[in-house]
Amino acid sequence: MQTITPTKTQNLPQLTHARNEGMALDLDWVAGVQANTSAIERRAATLPGRRSVKKDYQAAWLCKAISCIDLTTLSGDDTAGRVQRLCAKARQPVRPDLLAALGMEGLTVGAVCVYHDMVETAVRALDGSGIPVAAVSTGFPAGLSPLHLRLAEIGESVAAGAREIDIVISRRHVLTQNWQALYDETRQMRAACGAAHMKAILATGELGTLRNVARASYVCMMAGADFIKTSTGKEPVNATLPVTLTMIRAIRDYRDRTGIKVGYKPAGGISKAKDALVYLSLMRDELGLPWVQPDLFRFGASSLLGDIERQLEHHVTGAYSAANRHAMG
Ligand SMILES: O=C[C@H](O)COP(=O)(O)O
Numbered sequence: 001m002q003t004i005t006p007t008k009t010q011n012l013p014q015l016t017h018a019r020n021e022g023m024a025l026d027l028d029w030v031a032g033v034q035a036n037t038s039a040i041e042r043r044a045a046t047l048p049g050r051r052s053v054k055k056d057y058q059a060a061w062l063c064k065a066i067s068c069i070d071l072t073t074l075s076g077d078d079t080a081g082r083v084q085r086l087c088a089k090a091r092q093p094v095r096p097d098l099l100a101a102l103g104m105e106g107l108t109v110g111a112v113c114v115y116h117d118m119v120e121t122a123v124r125a126l127d128g129s130g131i132p133v134a135a136v137s138t139g140f141p142a143g144l145s146p147l148h149l150r151l152a153e154i155g156e157s158v159a160a161g162a163r164e165i166d167i168v169i170s171r172r173h174v175l176t177q178n179w180q181a182l183y184d185e186t187r188q189m190r191a192a193c194g195a196a197h198m199k200a201i202l203a204t205g206e207l208g209t210l211r212n213v214a215r216a217s218y219v220c221m222m223a224g225a226d227f228i229k230t231s232t233g234k235e236p237v238n239a240t241l242p243v244t245l246t247m248i249r250a251i252r253d254y255r256d257r258t259g260i261k262v263g264y265k266p267a268g269g270i271s272k273a274k275d276a277l278v279y280l281s282l283m284r285d286e287l288g289l290p291w292v293q294p295d296l297f298r299f300g301a302s303s304l305l306g307d308i309e310r311q312l313e314h315h316v317t318g319a320y321s322a323a324n325r326h327a328m329g
Contacts, residue, residue, distance in 0.1 A: 015295050017261040019197075022190060022224025025183040030218055035210035035246050044241035047278050058277070059315045062308050063104050065276040066093050068294045070134055070265065071328070072113040072302045074141075074233060080121045087112055087125035089328055094309050101316045109305065110294040111164055115140070116157045123161035134164035134199070138189060141203070141232035143168035147185060154192040165189075166199045166300075168232060171206045174216045182216065186223035199227035199265055199298075204243045205235035213243055217250035227263035229300060238268025239300075244279065248286050261290065267300025273311040276304060302328060 053061055071090045073082060090109045099105050112122050113134040122133045135157035139145035154165050167189045173182035190198050200220035204213045217228050228247055231238035244266055251262050264287075266279060276299060283291040291297050306326030314320050 016290065016293070017295070020221065020224055020226055020260045020262050022187065023222050023258065025180065025219065025222050027179060030179050030215050033211065033214045033218055033250075035214045037210050037242075040210060040242045040245050044245055047241055047282060048275075050278075050281070052274065052277055052281075055315070059102055059312060061277055061280055062273055062312055062315075063102065063107055064292060065273070065280060065299065066107060066305060066308055067110055068280075068292070068297050068299055069093075069109040069305055070111045070113040070267075070298045070300050071109045071305060072233070072267075072300055073118075073328070074113070074115060074136060074302075078115060078118055080118070083112075083114055083118045083121045084125045086114075086328055087122055087131075089305070090126065090131050091129050093305055094312055098309075098312055098316050102312065110298050113164075113166065113300060116153055116160070116162075119157055119160040119162045132163040133161060134166055135160075135162035136166045136168075136201075136232070137162075138167040140166070140168050140201075141234040143170055143203075147188070151188060151192045154189060154196075158192075158194060158196045162196060164197045164199060165193045166201055166229060167193075168201045168203060169216065169220065171203055174202075174207050174212050177215075179215065179219050182219050183223050186220055186225065190224035197226040198224065199229045199263075200225035201229045201232055201267070202247075203232055203235050204230050204240075204247075205237035210242060210246045213246050214250050217247050218254065221250070221254045221260075221262050225262060227265050227298070229265035229267055229298075231266075231268035231300075233268035233300065233302070235268070239266035239270055241278070241282070244282065245286070248283065248291075251291075252287055255287075261296060263296040263298070264291065265298040265300050270299055270301050271303045271307060273304070273308045276308065 090112045111132045111134045114122050116135050119135050137153040137157045138150035202216050309326050
């Protein structure tokens with residue numbers, strides 16, 4: 001991988017591109033989308049074995065990864081205290097002496113991601129930091145509550161201060177190939193988000209085939225998604241490399257045909273620094289350096305930061321600390 005220069009303050013996703021306003025649903029385009037599963041799986045299998053960056057370059061990429069994390073807690077037993085501790089970690093993701101040694105003072109995560117009920121707590125806890133709060137809305141994780149309630153939930157999350165909304169799509173519309181229904185619903189959600197950025201969670205582990213993943217990606221982008229996101233973290237299978245290749249190639253094709261850049265968020269089960277490096281490298285190879293910035297790339301992850309911090313500590317001090325010294329919330 002070539003050298004990248006991490007920016008020190010990643011507070012706001014400062015858009016370097018026009019927002020995706022969406023377009024009319026193009027059913028012919030959707031119908032023409034295919035996915036060559038065996039070729040995608042073959043290519044994905046080669047990715048983890050590729051030679052990785054080392055030493056200072058690796059530390060720089062790991063700092064970049066931190067700036068792209070949506071630091072997440074989405075548990076039934078979330079409390080205000082846990083969210084406040086998570087927000088403190090978001091502001092200071094790595095020990096100050098380590099950041100000073102790396103010349104990365106001021107580094108923060110990309111956002112904090114919580115359930116609607118925790119939005120106000122997180123907004124207060126992040127006050128003055130510039131770190132946005134992302135809310136999972138629309139009846140997360142299944143998305144099976146009535147549409148008017150899902151839309152109202154978006155409005156309430158935005159009113160509570162969420163600047164990013166992670167919506168869940170209706171899997172049943174994908175499984176029945178009802179692209180019009182998926183488009184109409186997602187379009188209404190995008191309108192309800194207003195100025196807040198919308199990440200469309202496909203729940204790829206429940207979509208059956210990579211072709212469905214690809215088609216759902218296009219429909220969500222046509223409906224105006226600012227990001228497409230793999231998973232809620234609650235499906236039996238969450239972010240994978242074959243799904244990632246499928247989705248980011250859809251993003252590339254959408255950019256080539258419309259000129260519009262849509263972001264990508266793999267989420268669920270990404271907990272190791274070495275995996276984060278594979279994702280960043282893949283984004284750079286397939287889409288280019290703009291897609292390794294927080295305005296176009298995020299990791300949805302609850303525990304990845306802890307492992308990255310351990311690796312950075314080892315880089316600076318030569319020693320590893322125990323994983324339990326890196327609690328998130
Ligand atoms: O969107 C984020 C995911 O729910 C986080 O999943 P994780 O706990 O497996 O990192």
